[in-house]
Amino acid sequence: MPPASSPPGTRATNTRWRWRAPCRRCEVTSQTRSPWRLNIIGPFLLVALIWGSTWFVIKDQLGAVPPSWSVAYRFVFAAVGMFVLAVWRGQGRWGGLHLPWQGQLLALCIGAAQFSFNFNFVYRAEVHLTSGIVAVLFGLLMLPNALLARIFLGQPITRRFLIGTAIGVAGIAMLLLHEAMEAPPHGQVARGIFYVAIGIFGASAANVLQASDTARRTPMLTLLAWAMAWGALIDVIFAWATAGPPAFPESPRYWGGVLYLGLIGSVVTFPLYFGLIRELGAGRAAYNGVLVPVVAMVLSTLFEGYRWSALAAGGAVLAIAGLLVALRGRTAPQPAAEAESTARNPAR
Template sequence: MTAPDRPQSTRLAVLVPFGIVTVIWGSTWLVIVGQLGVVPPSWSVAYRFVVAGVAMLAWAAWRGELVRLDARGWAFALALAVGQFVLNFNFVYRAESYITSGLVAVVFALLLVPNAVFARIFLGQRMGVQLLVGSGIAIVGVALLFLHEVRTSPGGTAALMTGLGFTLAGILSASSANILQGTATAKRYPMIGTLGVAMLIGAAIDAAYAWATTGPPVFPASPAYWAGVLYLGIAASAIAFPLYFGVLRIIGPAKAAYSGVLVPVIAMLLSTLFEGYRWSLLAGAGAALAMVGLVVALRARRPNR
């Protein structure tokens, strides 16, 4: 394959931000665990996106990027806020109250399925044979990781099913936001400022829901908690989301979702370093297949519509 024929997804301009996002999001599962049990989940989500939204708008101002949204732009920001920064994260934080962060991360790797289906339905983007093969390999790997995590996951069947239900709801919410970023409407507005507005809208909705369901805000004295909020708000949101959505606009929602296939592998590697995680043959085989599927899929060329 000559350089001009290489698919966009194998170019450094895509692989570098793709790798950065994957490493950052692979670390967030450990950080989110430290946010639970201290503050109601919806307040933690609200704090995260206040930090992220302010950081994004400050970044936009530094770049000289004026945020001027018309009625359509505000509607887009609201839809993005609800799908990505309200529903998705509230579901994920609640899922981790019932099942392990590793299991949530593994199940979230299935984001590539609704992303591919919705991209076909709403964006007219088809999956070629090579991308389908890569997806099949990756899904087998995810299934093996899932079996490993289920076997080691504490709690009963009710907790497992509840946690999986919240995770699947989060996947569908995130996928809807991914598809929004692939539309022509998204490209009409500056990404950094628009994301900042969407994050602050999301934070406001999160706070309203948190206050209505759990009472006034809780401000813990724990430095570790607030360090986690800053990391999740700045690194995992203000930095990672623009990089991820920028990649998505180039290679499409289906391929971009492969970051989620690597995230549980990164999370397991970090857990090995910091939590004494022990790999099994099942987990190792699943991680290897996920990597193979990723390589096959990213080397696939996007078929003509």
């Protein structure tokens, strides 16, 4: 019974709320469990195809200017494009540009980790490794993601995830062994692997930051725009400090690649990907990370002369199989609002 001080009708009102809320949750759950819809499959395939191609375009950017300046140019264009998109969509106050200081701090951290730290090391890694191998290595992003999510967000790690990760690591090791055997004597494969590992750490840190309560309360496009702006500023400072004044090549192909990476590879893909996370949950959306290396390896074979061997083919199969097993074993995180409500009403 409700307390005696409760106004008349409280019980009936609460009963109606308790009856309707689960129905709304059931409706949302049923939608997120129906991935075979055009508004899901379309963005999923588009993001995978674009991100699979960006690895090859990054490789083509190397040599014209120092890698640090290529990263800076990319995210200067990306930040401008994302601000235009945020204003056009009008998310939040000030036409989509307003971000309180808590959001600015979060955007600064995400920009530093994702759009500066991560990409600077990825570009350097492609100096020593083929684009397809770098993409396959980045498929291991789920491992630090799971570990950091376990530490900071309390998300469980399942046995199937550990088994799949072990299979995937074995496949990656076979691919890297093939790369080391095919590398010229002066090649520095180990340095490239080291750079990828550092880049993965930066991306994983950004993913954990994006799962914070502040990020959930912030309009997605506004947060991305400011994160890219902060990242671009850090990139320019870092490039000037390490590579000297900016270099502006005259090659239209180079600037076409910068525009493709900044606008198509960043402004188009990041909102689509986070939209997939909201529709499918982080676990199913992460299947995108399985398809991206496949696209990258095909492009590397066609345009970079990547030579397959039994060792490399077996490694690729194991890597993809391990990623699929690991993803099937992941548990989607509970939405923040529902988790909070459940904590307050555990008997519901």
